[in-house]
Amino acid sequence: MKGDPAKIRVTLSAMGHSAQYFPGGSGKVEIYVTPPRTLEGILEDLCVAKDLFMFALVEDKKVGFDYVPRDGDEVVLVSPVMGG
C-alpha cells in the first residue's frame, strides 16, 4: 500500500514480446512490497511466470531472479529472443 512505511516501491517493466503477458498487458507495473522479497517472489505475487524472461536488469546491470530489489528500483525484465 502506498504510504505504508514498511513497504518499498519497485517498478517492473518487461522489455520485448513477453510484455504482453504482464498484468494489464502494458508491460509495466509499479508495486509496493514488504522487503526483503526476491524478484522471483514478486513475480509469483503478480502471477507472472519467471520463465517468460531471460534475466533482469537494474541500472543496466544484469541480475538474477534471486535479486532482492531496494526501494525505488526500476527492474527491467528481458524477453527471450529467437535466432536467425
Add this chain to the structure above:
Amino acid sequence: MKLGGYMGKILEVDLTAKKSRTFPTGEDLIRDYVGGRGFVAKLLWDLVPRGADPLSPENVVVIAPGPLTGVFVPASGKVHMGAKSPATGGYGDSNMGGHFSPEIKYAGYDALVVRGKAEKPVVLVIDDDKVSFEDAGDLWGKGAITAEKILKDRLGEDFQIAVIGPAGENLVKFACISHDFGRQAGRTGVGAVWGSKNLKAVAVRGSRTIPVAQPKEAFSKAKEMYKTCFHKPGFKTWTPYGTAEVVDWVNKVGAFPTKNFSTTYFERHNRINGQSLKERILITDKGCFGCPTPCGKYSRAQTRLGEVLVEGPEYETIALLGGNVALGEIEEVAYANRVADELGLDTISAGNVAAFAIECFEKGLLSREQIGRNLSWGDLESVVYLLEKMARREGIGDLLAEGVKVASEKIGGGSERFAIHVKGLEWSGYEARWAPAMMISYITCDVGAHHNRSWAITFDVAKGRDSLEGKADKAIELQHIRPLFDVLGLCRLQWVEIGFELENYAEIFPMVTGLGYSWEDLIKVSERIWNLTRAFSAREIPGFGRSFDYPPARFMEEPVPDGPAKGKFLARESVDRLLDDYYAKRGWTKEGIPTRSKLSELGLDFVAEELEKDGYSI
C-alpha cells in the same frame, strides 16, 4: 500520390540464353502481395511449371527485397530468396540479412527472377542497368567465403555478392546462399537450386535513389524510430550478446536441441552461451543494413584443429551444431560454423544431419565401414568429417546430402523415428515436446520445421505448457505478423528483442509507399500469402495435406529423459487436436487444404481452380 519504396521494375534473367529483360512491377502484384516474401510466393506460383523438378532448369529463383528495404527505416536490409524447394518438393524460401537486398533496390529493381540453366558456371553481374554473365570456372569448387573475397577483389568492394559453396554446386538438399562473409539464406535448399543452374554467384551494384512517397514525413518518422530504439532498455544490454544470449534460457525451459533432440537440456550450455561468445571469441559486432542493434558477431576462435574467423555463431548454429551434436565449447562451435559456412551448408539442417548420423552409428544402423570412421557425440573431428562428406557427397555423404527424411527412409531400422524434420526440412533450435504452441507452429510452418514464422514458446510458458487451449490461434496470429517483416523487407528483431512497437511500422509504411494500408490490411496480405504458399505445396506435392504436418515419432512417443522437461512428450492425439483446431481456425479442410470459400475471401479464386483440378475436395 506517386508510389514510393518501389523501383518500378523486375529484372528477369534467362541463364540458358544468357539474356535478360525487365518488366514493370505490376500494380496488382503490389496491391495484393506488397513485396519481398509476397513477390516470391506469387511469382513462384505464376512461373514455376506445375510438377517441375526443383533441380531442373525449369525451376525458378526469385530474389525479392521489400518496399521498405534500403529506405531509412531501422534494419531495412533483408532479402527473401525463393524457389521450389529441393528439400521438400513444395514452396521454399529463405530470408537473409546483410547489404545485398538494398543494393538490388539501388540498382533499380523490386525483384530478380532467374530462370533456365547456364551451360557453364557463371556469376551474374548486375551493375545498375548493365547485366552480364561472367565465367565462374575458376570459382567452381571454391568455398563460399573464399569465392566472395575473390569476387570482391575482382569486381570492387562496392559490389554486394551472394554466393554458393561446394554444397550448392553438389546439389546438397540443404545448401545455403551466403553473403557478406557470414550472412546466409540458409533454409529449404535454395543454394542447391542455384547450383543446379550453374549459378555460382550474383553480384549487384546500384547507384540509384529510392523514391519515397512522403519524404519529409517518412524521414522524420524514421528518425523518431531510431531514437526510440536507442532508448529502449535492452538497446545497450542485449546488443553485445546477440542471439546467442538465449542459449541459457532455452535450456532453462527444457527446449534445447541436444544429441539429436534425444533430450532438451545440455549440461554444457554455459560453455556455449552468449557470455562465452562475448568474453572468449568476439572481435566485432557486424550489422546488417541500417540496423540499430546488430546481432551479427564476428569472432576468432582457436581449437585443436586450428584457428578460424567466422561470423557467429548465432543461436541456431549453437543449438544445432553445438548442443545437438554435443559440442561443448564455443570455440568448437565456431570452428564447425566456419566449416559449414565455407562449404555452403545450412548450419541448422547440417547440424541435424550430423546428429542423425551419429545416432545411427551409435545404434548400429550405420557401420564404421559405411561411414569411414567412428563417430561420437561432442567430437569436433566427427562433426567436421561429416560436414565435409555431405557437402562433397563423398561416401556416406551422398546419402546424408539428401537430408534426414530421405536418409532415414533408405537406412530404415526405425531411424525415421529420430529423423527430426517436418515435410523434409530439418527442425530448428526449439524442441517442442513440452510446448504445444511451438509444436503447432513448427508442424504447420509453410516451408517445414522452421521457427521464424511463429515463435510461440513464451505463449506456452505464459498460458500453461500442458494446455492445448488457444495454441493454434496464437500460431496463426504470429504466422501473419512475423512473415510480414519478410514482406516489407525488414528485420523483426527490434520488435522481438527490444520491444520496439509494431505501430511504428504501420505508421511509416504508408509514408514510404503511398499505399494507404492499415496494419490490419497488411495482416490480410500476410494471410493471403500464407494460403498461397500452402496451395503451392498442395499443387506441387501429390497427396499433400494433413499427413505432411506431423512431427517425428520421437516427439510424440518418447518422453524427454532428463532436464526441466523430463517425462514430457506430445501424444499423437494431442497433435491431432492441435491440427483440427488449426485447420478449422484457418478455414481449411480437415485434410489441411485451404477451402474454396477461404481462397475466395482472400481473392485467390485462381488458386482454388488449380487445386480443384488436382482433385482436392475444397
Add this chain to the structure above:
Amino acid sequence: MNLTAYSQRCSGCKACLLVCALENFGLNNPKYGALNIIQHFPDPGTFEVKVCTRCGTCKDVCPTGAIEMGDNGFFRVNSEECIGCRACVEACPEKVIRFIVEKNVAFTCTGCGECVRYCPREAVTDASGEVARA
C-alpha cells in the same frame, strides 16, 4: 562541431550514409553520404570509418573556386559555381566527397551532425560535445 570517428565501434550498418544524404538532399541514397565505411572482411574482420577532416584538399583542387569554408568551419560547395568536374571527389584523401547526380553538384560534409545523432553505435561523434546521439 568536431567530427571524430571511432572505427572499432562501427558495425558497418551504413545508417550514417543514409541519414546524411536525406538530411542534405532529401535523397534516399547511401551512396551520397559524405562518410566512408570500409570493411576488412573476412580477415581481420574490422570496419574503418572515414569522416571529413577539413584538410582543405577539395578547396585547393577546385578549378572554379566553388568550395569555400563556411561559418561552422566545414567546407561548402557553391552549386552555382560547381561545374561537375569531380576533381574534389577524386582528390579527397578520405574519399568522403560525393557527386550528386540529381543535382549535378559535388557534396562535401557540411558538419550538420546528423550522422552523430543517428549512428546507433556512437562510432561517429562530436568531440566538441555540441552534438550527441539522439
